[in-house]
Amino acid sequence: MRHANREEHLHAHDGWTTVAVGTYRDGKSVYFHGEDYLRQEVTDYESEAEAVADFQRQHSVAVRPGPAPLTDSERAAAEVLTTPLSTGPAPTPAQSVALSQPAPEMVPGYATDPGDHEALLVDFFSRHEEWEKWRPHDETTVASHESLTLRVEFLHEALHGDDAWTIAAYESPVGERLWHATATPTTPVEIMRVLLDSLSTEDSCGQGNHTPVKEEDLAEASRPLDGAGWPLKVGARLIDWTAPTPDSAAGLRFDTLVKQGSVLLAWTVWGGNTADSPTWAIRLSPHARTALIQDITFELAHGHGHRQARSVATAPRLQTQASVASPPVSAPRTAPRH
Incomplete structure (x- = not known):
């Protein structure tokens, strides 16, 4: 100052x-x-x-x-200005001057950084040859399953408030739509990977809940959360499972007033902030397969990953050893089916 x-x-x-x-x-x-x-x-x-x-x-x-x-910062600058020039040898390349960067921290999967959804899409096509890729225009890439009963659309450069992913399942190649889902661009990439991989299982094509959501369906979808001790709250309209943490910063919600077969979205898997205004969300219509939702909630309850800690302004220092890369995010796990 x-x-x-x-x-x-x-x-x-x-x-x-x-x-x-x-x-x-x-x-x-x-x-x-x-x-x-x-x-x-x-x-x-x-x-x-x-x-x-x-x-x-x-x-x-x-x-x-x-x-x-x-x-x-002022103190560091003052020290640089008042310290006599060194007559020693110049720093080696490994001693280049760099700002200190905090190491990524290990957090629950629902609290990780969003990650690279573009890379996820590329990886999805490379691992699942049964999906055909086409790009109707620059803004969107479409993945169509060989059964012609599943379709995934990815919106490149989705803006805040947009849905980056839109998923639809059909009864047959020319049949009615059974269910659909959306996901925000801020959804953690590992949770999104679990969803896409679950779509590619053998029982996904042409599958959905043809009857109203029953108590057994709620129990199946939420089983990983119940097993991990996530508190359940039943209201007049909403049924919520929330993370057992002080901030309850993730959860699963089912809206009982959304009619079966409605175009509205009854299921919400969310993370960050609150269920009404989440940092990220995956939303599914009533007829979505409960086994698919269980796959997602398993990752929600048990997944872990890295989040980049906030940068802290520090004085320049000599980096005396090469930076060590952080370990990769743990591979996605498939939820056990019961």
Whole structure:
């Protein structure tokens, strides 16, 4: 917060960042907000007295005399400027200067980063030759199963609020649609992989629930969650299973008021924030196969993966050894069928 061309009279912390008031050598008094590269001049004053009085009025007991303590970045910069140049040998290539990057952290599968859905689509076609690929236009790729009873559409560069994946199952190549599903582009890639792989099982083609969803169907779909101790809440309309964590940041929901055969989506598998406004969601219509939903909930309950920790601004340092790549995300697992 120091500067050679100005004097800082007072500083304070406004609950979010550091603020200060000071006067340049040319007599201009200014209110400063923020730290390091985020710092901005917010208000100019006619005089130093006016600036100091207004600063004390805004921040009262939080006001401290003089300039604010140096931030880590300012302290590092000061050390670089005051440290004599080294006469030793230049760093080897393995000692290149780099910013410290936090290592990815291991988290439940529903809390991982979304991952690369484009790469997932490529991998899906390479592992499942029974699906035919065609691209009707630049925005969409379509996967059609050889039975002509399953169809998957992927929307490239889906925007926030759009569905990246749309899935539909039909009774026969010329029959009625049995069920459909959607998935957001923020869905963790390993959970999406489980869904796509489940579509490719032998009992997927032309399959769906032809009768209203019964208690047995709910029990089958939620069995992995029940076994993992996910709490169940039954309301007048909604049936919810939520993660047994303080923030309950994932779950399975069934809307009992959605009519069978409706175009509306009755099942929601979600993660992050709340069920009503999730970070990601897979939604399925009432006739979706409960075995497929069980596959997804198994991954929801037992899957794990990596999430990139938030970057923390640190001083440049010598990286004395080569970076070690993080281990790959664990391979998807298929839920046991009961």
